[in-house]
Amino acid sequence: MKSEQANHIDSTAAGKLIARRKKQLDANDLISKICNGNTTALSRAITLVESTASTHQELAQQILEGCLPHANKSVRIGITGVPGVGKSTFIEALGNHVIKAGKKLAVLAIDPSSSVSHGSILGDKTRMEQLSTNPQAFIRPSAAGDSLGGVARKTREAIMLCEAAGYDVIFIETVGVGQSETAVHAMTDFFLLLKLAGAGDELQGIKRGIMEMADCIVINKADGENINAAKHAKNAFAKAMHLYPPKASGWQPKTKLCSALNKEGIDEIWELIESYFEQVKTSGYFEENRKNQNTYWLKSSIENALKDRFYNSAEIQEALQKQLIAINSGETTPFLAAQFLLDLNTTKD
Amino acid sequence: MKSEQANHIDSTAAGKLIARRKKQLDANDLISKICNGNTTALSRAITLVESTASTHQELAQQILEGCLPHANKSVRIGITGVPGVGKSTFIEALGNHVIKAGKKLAVLAIDPSSSVSHGSILGDKTRMEQLSTNPQAFIRPSAAGDSLGGVARKTREAIMLCEAAGYDVIFIETVGVGQSETAVHAMTDFFLLLKLAGAGDELQGIKRGIMEMADCIVINKADGENINAAKHAKNAFAKAMHLYPPKASGWQPKTKLCSALNKEGIDEIWELIESYFEQVKTSGYFEENRKNQNTYWLKSSIENALKDRFYNSAEIQEALQKQLIAINSGETTPFLAAQFLLDLNTTKD
Numbered sequence: 233m234k235s236e237q238a239n240h241i242d243s244t245a246a247g248k249l250i251a252r253r254k255k256q257l258d259a260n261d262l263i264s265k266i267c268n269g270n271t272t273a274l275s276r277a278i279t280l281v282e283s284t285a286s287t288h289q290e291l292a293q294q295i296l297e298g299c300l301p302h303a304n305k306s307v308r309i310g311i312t313g314v315p316g317v318g319k320s321t322f323i324e325a326l327g328n329h330v331i332k333a334g335k336k337l338a339v340l341a342i343d344p345s346s347s348v349s350h351g352s353i354l355g356d357k358t359r360m361e362q363l364s365t366n367p368q369a370f371i372r373p374s375a376a377g378d379s380l381g382g383v384a385r386k387t388r389e390a391i392m393l394c395e396a397a398g399y400d401v402i403f404i405e406t407v408g409v410g411q412s413e414t415a416v417h418a419m420t421d422f423f424l425l426l427k428l429a430g431a432g433d434e435l436q437g438i439k440r441g442i443m444e445m446a447d448c449i450v451i452n453k454a455d456g457e458n459i460n461a462a463k464h465a466k467n468a469f470a471k472a473m474h475l476y477p478p479k480a481s482g483w484q485p486k487t488k489l490c491s492a493l494n495k496e497g498i499d500e501i502w503e504l505i506e507s508y509f510e511q512v513k514t515s516g517y518f519e520e521n522r523k524n525q526n527t528y529w530l531k532s533s534i535e536n537a538l539k540d541r542f543y544n545s546a547e548i549q550e551a552l553q554k555q556l557i558a559i560n561s562g563e564t565t566p567f568l569a570a571q572f573l574l575d576l577n578t579t580k581d
Numbered sequence: 582m583k584s585e586q587a588n589h590i591d592s593t594a595a596g597k598l599i600a601r602r603k604k605q606l607d608a609n610d611l612i613s614k615i616c617n618g619n620t621t622a623l624s625r626a627i628t629l630v631e632s633t634a635s636t637h638q639e640l641a642q643q644i645l646e647g648c649l650p651h652a653n654k655s656v657r658i659g660i661t662g663v664p665g666v667g668k669s670t671f672i673e674a675l676g677n678h679v680i681k682a683g684k685k686l687a688v689l690a691i692d693p694s695s696s697v698s699h700g701s702i703l704g705d706k707t708r709m710e711q712l713s714t715n716p717q718a719f720i721r722p723s724a725a726g727d728s729l730g731g732v733a734r735k736t737r738e739a740i741m742l743c744e745a746a747g748y749d750v751i752f753i754e755t756v757g758v759g760q761s762e763t764a765v766h767a768m769t770d771f772f773l774l775l776k777l778a779g780a781g782d783e784l785q786g787i788k789r790g791i792m793e794m795a796d797c798i799v800i801n802k803a804d805g806e807n808i809n810a811a812k813h814a815k816n817a818f819a820k821a822m823h824l825y826p827p828k829a830s831g832w833q834p835k836t837k838l839c840s841a842l843n844k845e846g847i848d849e850i851w852e853l854i855e856s857y858f859e860q861v862k863t864s865g866y867f868e869e870n871r872k873n874q875n876t877y878w879l880k881s882s883i884e885n886a887l888k889d890r891f892y893n894s895a896e897i898q899e900a901l902q903k904q905l906i907a908i909n910s911g912e913t914t915p916f917l918a919a920q921f922l923l924d925l926n927t928t929k930d
Contacts, residue, residue: 293917296914296917297913297917300911300912300913300914301911303911304911385916388914388915388916389914389916392914441790441793443793443824443825444790444792444793468820468824469824471817471820471821472820472821472824475792475817475818475821476792477791523909526905526908526909526915527905529915529916529919530901530904530905530908530915530918530919533915533916533918533919533920534891534919534922534923535884535887535888537919537923538884538887538888538891538923539884539887542883542887552879555879556875556876556879559875559879560872560875562649562650562652562653563649564646564649565645565649565737565738565741566737566875566878566879566882567734567737567738567878567882568642568645568646569879569882570878570879570882570883570886571882573879573883574883574886574887
């Protein structure tokens with residue numbers, strides 16, 4: 233009986249060992265394939281990164297650690313604009329231009345509000361017909377998820393995997409109406425805002441603060457009868473951007489016209505982006521900014537976890553609502569209420 | 582011996598009781614004097630609020646609780662602009678206008694970086710000669726402190742005390758170059774940005790994002806030879822502000838000219854501010870915004886305390902630096918590093 237049990241334990245332990253070794257073999261296999269530019273392996277690794285299953289997460293982290301030494305070598309470009317501004321046509325036009333210049337291009341998207349926008353962003357690869365069939369391009373639909381923190385993490389990790397797979401240029405697309413623009417700004421080197429002429433309706437959707445983040449504002453659909461209005465809009469934005477305080481990068485944000493449909497202005501925009509990278513790589517800002525971004529992601533990951541731990545308690549949630557009512561009726565101050573809730577949390581521990 | 586000890590304990594307990602009753606009497610005395618508009622009592626209470634001594638803090642909190650039912654009745658106006666823009670002259674001119682209109686005015690300042698700016702902000706009451714001798718005005722130099730959170734708290738509490746003392750209008754001044762503008766924006770109803778013509782040098786100092794916060798941009802020193810440049814700047818800013826997305830308040834930000842020195846344009850600016858308050862009080866945004874601000878201060882107080890607790894450990898600080906180095910050399914990701922530090926913190930507990 234005893235030896236039977238021992239045997240059983242032995243075989244379980246052996247099974248676990250075999251499973252662990254198999255997992256490491258799987259990880260090593262995927263890592264070497266990714267580093268050889270195998271897109272099937274890359275897709276599978278991103279799917280593992282996006283999975284919430286703990287076995288998948290474990291494997292994903294092994295793959296990431298293996299890929300890290302090969303990552304960090306691309307230029308990362310954030311592209312934002314409200315629906316209707318022509319983002320897919322623009323990305324297709326700029327993407328094909330980049331590929332013709334001899335680069336490998338990955339297009340990712342971040343869209344935590346996909347339930348609101350009905351997954352319109354990159355949900356359908358056929359939006360970029362040419363790019364999606366080009367072997368030098370890798371297009372990945374948006375990572376799904378409820379929390380911005382979670383989606384941002386998945387996108388950041390997908391960027392690293394794409395870099396390990398040898399993609400030189402990475403576009404990160406966002407819809408410009410949600411909470412994700414700050415996240416995209418904090419994971420890219422260059423931030424491009426797409427706009428239309430006629431500063432009316434299409435402005436309603438864009439979030440405050442995004443204009444000041446932009447390194448370049450591109451007025452799209454500058455064609456046909458629209459061309460004068462587009463020129464007018466370009467001048468207006470150029471003047472507005474000159475009123476902004478200077479950027480830490482030392483870069484003066486630019487405004488450009490383009491017709492993504494007619495592929496006009498695309499080459500100039502890419503030249504502009506290249507001159508940006510030349511400037512910030514020479515000045516050292518490129519490296520400095522990436523380090524600052526790493527610190528930002530480290531700290532925001534920690535702080536989101538601390539907040540989640542605190543607010544996830546039902547007792548705190550209930551007490552918080554009561555304290556808010558007391559503050560709004562002038563019975564306490566936000567600072568006293570915060571102290572009360574923090575003490576409640578400490579007592580609970 | 583026993584009875585002696587008992588007597589001793591009794592007299593200690595009695596002493597404590599007397600001290601506590603005396604403190605409550607002190608608090609009650611100050612509360613009633615503040616509510617009667619006694620500025621000496623108000624000054625003393627603000628000093629208690631600003632003190633870091635725990636007995637002072639205890640008394641300050643009693644006073645605040647007593648004053649709360651009488652607070653929340655003013656309009657709170659944030660005024661920002663870089664040094665040299667003429668803030669004191671502007672506040673003196675607008676302040677005197679407000680007092681002539683029959684209001685009581687308090688002027689507070691928030692300047693956590695006072696060691697950098699050498700306490701230039703409101704450090705010297707003589708900057709506002711007329712206001713500082715006007716019995717309808719209460720001027721209080723900037724609260725000192727190292728952390729923005731601490732200074733913001735003191736300023737918020739000083740606002741409540743001023744409101745209890747019957748001040749109808751409260752100006753909160755800030756220098757516009759530090760971290761404090763978001764805090765001021767989050768504790769005021771209306772945000773005014775002072776600027777000069779000639780969009781060059783004076784822009785260097787202003788922080789990004791402040792322009793989009795402004796409900797009104799005032800071009801100061803629009804006098805003498807400067808007047809055409811000022812008009813030109815006003816138009817440029819007006820156009821730029823029209824390109825911004827609309828504000829939650831429904832208010833379209835305005836641009837105004839003024840010469841604070843010659844007291845020109847001051848009445849128009851006050852009319853504009855009054856029309857703002859009429860609009861947002863009618864629409865319900867005024868109340869809604871104050872509630873949102875309360876939630877903001879409650880949550881940011883909690884979250885700052887959580888962060889302080891986490892980062893204040895020497896072990897965490899050391900490990901954090903090591904993790905940052907590992908991230909920047911491609912050995913780990915910000916998310917894995919965050920997990921490592923959070924686990925370290927949990928183990929420690």
